[in-house]
Amino acid sequence: MSAPGRFGAFGGRYVPEALVAALEELEGAWTDAVxxxxxxxxxxxxxxxxxxxxxxxTEVRRFAEHAGGARVFLKREDLNHTxxxxxxxxxxxxxxxxRMGKRRVIAETGAGQHGVAxxxxxxxxxxxxxxxxGEVDTRRQALNVARMRLLGAEVVPVATGSATLKDAxxxxxxxxxxxxxxxxxxxxxxxxxxxFPSMVRDFHSVIGRExxxxxxxxxxxxxxxxxxxxxxxSNAIGIFSAFLDDPAxxxxxxxxGGEGIAPGRHASRFSGGVPxxxxxxxxxxLQDEDGQTMETHSVxxxxxxxxxxxxxxxxxxxxxxxxxxxxxxxxxxAFALLCRTEGIIPAIESAHALAGTLRLGxxxxxxxxxxxxxxxxxxxxxxxxxxxxxxRWFGLVDGQDLVEAEQLKADEPVxxxxxxxx
Amino acid sequence: MSPLEEVFSRCRDxxxxxxxxxxxxxxxxxxxSVAAVRVLAEAGADIVEVGxxxxxxxxxxxxxxxxxxxxxxxxxxxxQLFDVVRAVAEAxxxxxxxxxxxxxxRYGPDRFAADLAAAGGAGLITPDLxxxxxxxxxxxxxxxxxxxxxxxxxxxxxxxxxxxxxACRGFVYVAATMGVTGxxxxxxxxxxTLVERTRSxxxxxxxxxxxxxxxxxxxEVAAFADGAIVGSALVRAVGEDPTLGRLRELTQELAEGxxx
Ligand SMILES: Cc1ncc(COP(=O)(O)O)c(C=O)c1O
Numbered sequence: 001m002s003a004p005g006r007f008g009a010f011g012g013r014y015v016p017e018a019l020v021a022a023l024e025e026l027e028g029a030w031t032d033a034v035x036x037x038x039x040x041x042x043x044x045x046x047x048x049x050x051x052x053x054x055x056x057x058t059e060v061r062r063f064a065e066h067a068g069g070a071r072v073f074l075k076r077e078d079l080n081h082t083x084x085x086x087x088x089x090x091x092x093x094x095x096x097x098x099r100m101g102k103r104r105v106i107a108e109t110g111a112g113q114h115g116v117a118x119x120x121x122x123x124x125x126x127x128x129x130x131x132x133x134g135e136v137d138t139r140r141q142a143l144n145v146a147r148m149r150l151l152g153a154e155v156v157p158v159a160t161g162s163a164t165l166k167d168a169x170x171x172x173x174x175x176x177x178x179x180x181x182x183x184x185x186x187x188x189x190x191x192x193x194x195x196f197p198s199m200v201r202d203f204h205s206v207i208g209r210e211x212x213x214x215x216x217x218x219x220x221x222x223x224x225x226x227x228x229x230x231x232x233x234s235n236a237i238g239i240f241s242a243f244l245d246d247p248a249x250x251x252x253x254x255x256x257g258g259e260g261i262a263p264g265r266h267a268s269r270f271s272g273g274v275p276x277x278x279x280x281x282x283x284x285x286l287q288d289e290d291g292q293t294m295e296t297h298s299v300x301x302x303x304x305x306x307x308x309x310x311x312x313x314x315x316x317x318x319x320x321x322x323x324x325x326x327x328x329x330x331x332x333x334a335f336a337l338l339c340r341t342e343g344i345i346p347a348i349e350s351a352h353a354l355a356g357t358l359r360l361g362x363x364x365x366x367x368x369x370x371x372x373x374x375x376x377x378x379x380x381x382x383x384x385x386x387x388x389x390x391x392r393w394f395g396l397v398d399g400q401d402l403v404e405a406e407q408l409k410a411d412e413p414v415x416x417x418x419x420x421x422x
Numbered sequence: 423m424s425p426l427e428e429v430f431s432r433c434r435d436x437x438x439x440x441x442x443x444x445x446x447x448x449x450x451x452x453x454x455s456v457a458a459v460r461v462l463a464e465a466g467a468d469i470v471e472v473g474x475x476x477x478x479x480x481x482x483x484x485x486x487x488x489x490x491x492x493x494x495x496x497x498x499x500x501x502q503l504f505d506v507v508r509a510v511a512e513a514x515x516x517x518x519x520x521x522x523x524x525x526x527x528r529y530g531p532d533r534f535a536a537d538l539a540a541a542g543g544a545g546l547i548t549p550d551l552x553x554x555x556x557x558x559x560x561x562x563x564x565x566x567x568x569x570x571x572x573x574x575x576x577x578x579x580x581x582x583x584x585x586x587x588x589a590c591r592g593f594v595y596v597a598a599t600m601g602v603t604g605x606x607x608x609x610x611x612x613x614x615t616l617v618e619r620t621r622s623x624x625x626x627x628x629x630x631x632x633x634x635x636x637x638x639x640x641x642e643v644a645a646f647a648d649g650a651i652v653g654s655a656l657v658r659a660v661g662e663d664p665t666l667g668r669l670r671e672l673t674q675e676l677a678e679g680x681x682x
Pocket of ligand 1: 111112113188190229230234235302349380
């Protein structure tokens, strides 16, 4: 790192002056907090008693039969309270919010997992909560919109621009710059202006620390490779961070390849993007030749984002991590495979990591009497939120049935609709 | 004397503040935006701030955001910015550009500075580039005789006010309130306080923006600042009346305001 908040040429603080004071305050509060045994103990306790950490490590033998004979271990972030890794960062920042004396949090969300985690922490700590969500995403993740509202959060659909995650971030930034005095922007991934990329990474590093120990205990050595999906990059950096200094451990990040390489039809920043600035950070950005942000596409809302955390840009350029796209089709096939072979329904985001793992396992050539390679995968979230998308994708319900079911639900009084037993 | 120094010195001689008028290039289309900046200059704007439409304008409220989206949808290309800048200069006002950093970065800061200077531009306002991150831009601006114009905000510490005004040339953009661009019903006390704090640190002209829309508000700001910056209200006037009659009236009202 060349300067504070920099990862080589990436990172920094590309923000309106009005936000600088708040970023400096946040950096100070974070630095103080992590040196304060009381804060550390409080966060540890929440992670244990509320989130349910440590999350288990599960070897998936039937799934691994499709991975070229490798042994595959899943780090089960899907089993955390609220259903994904997002809660790790949220609890840390929510405690900081209270510590800074602020009473309101705002957040952006794509898949809804970060919004749900933020709404959850806000309820737990008695904070007001507003979540910005692209209008397109509110439709494809309607269940999570309902969850956030049940938890007492206000969900604001954002119709500007492409009406997805990047526009939700713009809107959250606009709210923050207006209300910064009493409001903390609880950013949900490892991008944005310093200190967010470093701070969010550190709150997620618990994933890697636990997984490293669990793999050592289970197989007696480090894994050969660690795989994760990369949206903004928080679950990936969380698990990678424990292995960066182990050169023998290959690190693989999988981005949304969407429908393929056509511009606007994917979110593979390291295939189609170039260095630029978006949302406060210098990093790789999918942009046209005028520097306008390009539209992106992915079947998974959580990976549908035109830029990526600056530390990933650095790890890409240094060659320490290999980033590859995984298409919608590949991700959905891996999604189905994990469901059928292991009885685990993954988030579609996490299914990108699973698809990459299958590809990697098959490519790791070895002779038969060698020990099988060990692949560690971050299963960043569970797929309950994606059941509707998956059911449509696989044609498990037909369009007409869905329309009729929605109509019935809308017409029926709640008591009857919910009266089927449990 | 640089063109910006000249404007502020003339305004000082006339005992008034400068009117700084913002419109995005290419809104609603290139031809109308060229005509619109001419109207601004003819109707009394001293400085015209030409905005670069950008997909992710996080310092802008809905009026400017929608205008940017419309301009991009109608095919705005960055190279057309310089046509609009040239039109401002030809019409007799001083052009400055307001741009988010990524379009400039992608164009190449040095190439951007060269092309802006060649088109007659006097400076660049950067809403999401603070001096701390602006090393490359400040060097390029220096090289081509352009003024880097940064913002100060009510939340800026004294230390940051000092380093920011030291990095500014031409004038300082004083953000009147915490928030994004838009139309507000009152100027508020924070603008005056911030002007006073900034005044104690620099002799550069101080222009106040964010929220102004009427002649009365322009007059109110003119009483304590060197310039009044108006944006969203003008953008709305173009949107409501593409024949630009409404734009001309509003600009005249604002020009009268800074002369009160
Ligand atoms: C389950 C899950 N995994 C991954 C992501 C992508 O985010 P990140 O790359 O920051 O881990 C999301 C984002 O919504 C998510 O919900």
